[in-house]
Amino acid sequence: EVQLVESGGGLVKPGGSLRLSCAASGFTFSNAWMSWVRQAPGKGLEWVGRIKSKTDGGTTDYAAPVKGRFTISRDDSKNTLYLQMNSLKTEDTAVYYCTTVSALMVRGVLSYGMDVWGQGTTVTVSS
């Protein structure tokens, strides 16, 4: 069974840092593209960023609101995805989900979806 388990959330002051982890099991993690998606209280889903598999270059990409402050990394030996969050703002308060990513051409169109989601970890940024 494919499973993603996030951890590391908590309460942090504005300007502080936090590192989230996502432990993966049930699939070949090293081959997978992974992403982080967040959901502020009472709001919709917001894509945070993505990391490709090392065989596909291992590159990262980020949404504009977090670019330069957040860093996604992976440790394939531990089947674990990370989200390092620095210079946190109150608007970063959200539940953070890690997801697997499926990206392939379907009928000539890029299909980019998030197949499996973890249960989420809550980050609260408040003084």
Add this chain to the structure above:
Amino acid sequence: SYVLTQPPSVSVAPGQTARITCGGNNIGSKSVHWYQQKPGQAPVLVVYDDSDRPSGIPERFSGSNSGNTATLTISRVEAGDEADYYCQVWDSSSDHPEFGGGTKLTVL
């Protein structure tokens, strides 16, 4: 960025058909995915590539996509289908995925 527009809410009686729309400029040229999020739970992919279902998702869930509107259709709605539903596409202009604002499905 590419804007996806969903109705905030849809209501339907049990046993009836619910249709949740997702509007976007020429969305018919994109691949649309739908996620179901029940209260207090993580989202679950229910339809991908406009109309395909992941394993384990009931056949009552179906999708279509044409022109400027994609639609998630839930047939024979059950109380357990009450949830928020989000559409999502890849935005080629920003090179990022985009989510719709979500639709709350209420089963009367």
